[in-house]
Amino acid sequence: MSVTTAAYESDELPDETVDAVVIGGGAAGLNGALMLARSRRSVVVIDSGTPRNAPAAGVHGLIGLDGTPPSDLMETGRTEVRSYGGLIVTGEVSAATPAEPSPDGDLRFTVTLTDGRTLRARRVLVATGLRDVLPDIPGLAQHWGHSVVHCPYCHGWEVRDEPIGLLAVGPASVHHALLFRQLTDDLVYFTRGTDLDDIRARFAARDIRIIDTPVDRVVTAEDGALTGVLLTDGRTIPRNVLAVATEMYSRTAGLEDLQLPMEDLPNGMGRHIASGMAGTTAVPGVWVAGNATDLSAQVGASAAAGALAGAHLNAVLATADTDAALAAARRGVTA
Numbered sequence: 001m002s003v004t005t006a007a008y009e010s011d012e013l014p015d016e017t018v019d020a021v022v023i024g025g026g027a028a029g030l031n032g033a034l035m036l037a038r039s040r041r042s043v044v045v046i047d048s049g050t051p052r053n054a055p056a057a058g059v060h061g062l063i064g065l066d067g068t069p070p071s072d073l074m075e076t077g078r079t080e081v082r083s084y085g086g087l088i089v090t091g092e093v094s095a096a097t098p099a100e101p102s103p104d105g106d107l108r109f110t111v112t113l114t115d116g117r118t119l120r121a122r123r124v125l126v127a128t129g130l131r132d133v134l135p136d137i138p139g140l141a142q143h144w145g146h147s148v149v150h151c152p153y154c155h156g157w158e159v160r161d162e163p164i165g166l167l168a169v170g171p172a173s174v175h176h177a178l179l180f181r182q183l184t185d186d187l188v189y190f191t192r193g194t195d196l197d198d199i200r201a202r203f204a205a206r207d208i209r210i211i212d213t214p215v216d217r218v219v220t221a222e223d224g225a226l227t228g229v230l231l232t233d234g235r236t237i238p239r240n241v242l243a244v245a246t247e248m249y250s251r252t253a254g255l256e257d258l259q260l261p262m263e264d265l266p267n268g269m270g271r272h273i274a275s276g277m278a279g280t281t282a283v284p285g286v287w288v289a290g291n292a293t294d295l296s297a298q299v300g301a302s303a304a305a306g307a308l309a310g311a312h313l314n315a316v317l318a319t320a321d322t323d324a325a326l327a328a329a330r331r332g333v334t335a
């Protein structure tokens with residue numbers, strides 16, 4: 001059963017089974033919902049309001065919208081989804097469970113929110129994003145998304161020509177350093193116990209200074225600005241910006257009952273929900289899009305993945321609707 005356009009005029013969860021529930025209302029979830037709502041699917045987005053890029057001042061690297069504050073982009077997206085009849089609910093999903101199929105054999109899911117509300121849906125799009133885990137260095141976390149950055153494409157231009165320090169976390173940090181070297185002539189690489197043997201000459205050729213002395217903590221001035229890195233030998237290396245790769249983990253709290261297959265990244269870099277074509281998963285009726293499955297996706301790629309998953313979900317429902325209609329017609333003939 002489909003609920004038609006502009007069906008939702010309040011934030012109340014509908015009693016009827018909806019075509020799709022989208023868990024997570026960031027770029028991926030909202031674009032998935034937009035495709036579904038524009039296809040006249042009844043769609044409910046449940047979003048806990050903690051998108052990954054919340055600390056950032058602007059979304060960069062996104063043509064036509066470069067520099068837009070993340071909250072403005074999300075508000076525009078919500079308005080667009082609502083304008084086609086989609087419902088956006090603020091809340092956190094604490095359980096998503098496969099339920100008894102409908103009498104005609106179609107899939108059903110029950111979604112429960114932390115406040116106890118429940119919703120039934122025919123299909124699920126998971127778009128919960130990811131959790132960044134910083135290395136455990138005192139003083140680092142308070143600067144995350146401002147003076148502590150991970151992504152040269154998100155904030156690189158904004159920190160160009162600054163004295164930048166790269167805090168190594170593993171083998172991938174070598175390439176990370178070369179990307180930040182593209183943005184500044186003043187780059188210091190803090191090895192933090194990671195192996196660099198055959199890379200030293202390459203770094204020397206690019207004027208990247210190497211510091212092997214362990215890092216004690218990040219130094220913050222009284223006015224709150226990041227000013228440097230204190231080493232265990234007592235020296236402070238002045239820096240205004242630190243670049244560091246995070247470990248990235250798909251946000252799966254509350255989704256355990258779906259039993260979505262997970263995959264590890266190499267070198268302990270993180271873990272994500274495994275997906276196939278158009279965000280399909282090994283669990284029938286469940287799609288995944290954005291950072292929850294593609295840990296490297298930026299806003300544009302996450303939105304695109306959400307749109308593709310939403311379109312594919314709609315296509316699968318169109319087939320299911322037709323199968324059900326045909327079965328009903330045959331029952332009518334033989335009755």
Ligand SMILES: Cc1cc2nc3c(=O)[nH]c(=O)nc-3n(C[C@H](O)[C@H](O)[C@H](O)COP(=O)(O)OP(=O)(O)OC[C@H]3O[C@@H](n4cnc5c(N)ncnc54)[C@H](O)[C@@H]3O)c2cc1C
Pocket residue numbers: 023024025026027028029046047048049050051052053054055056058059060061062091092093094127128129130132144145151153154155251253254289290291292297298299300302
């Ligand atoms: C500091 C920083 C700056 C960045 N800057 C840029 C940039 O300039 N340009 C760019 O392209 N990319 C940038 N990114 C990357 C960008 O954040 C991601 O590409 C984007 O957020 C991924 O979108 P998403 O929809 O997959 O996840 P998110 O945007 O993280 O959205 C996921 C949503 O799901 C919700 N959620 C999670 N679990 C539940 C649950 N159980 N129940 C209900 N809701 C739930 C969350 O509250 C959240 O709102 C940046 C990242 C960081 C960390």
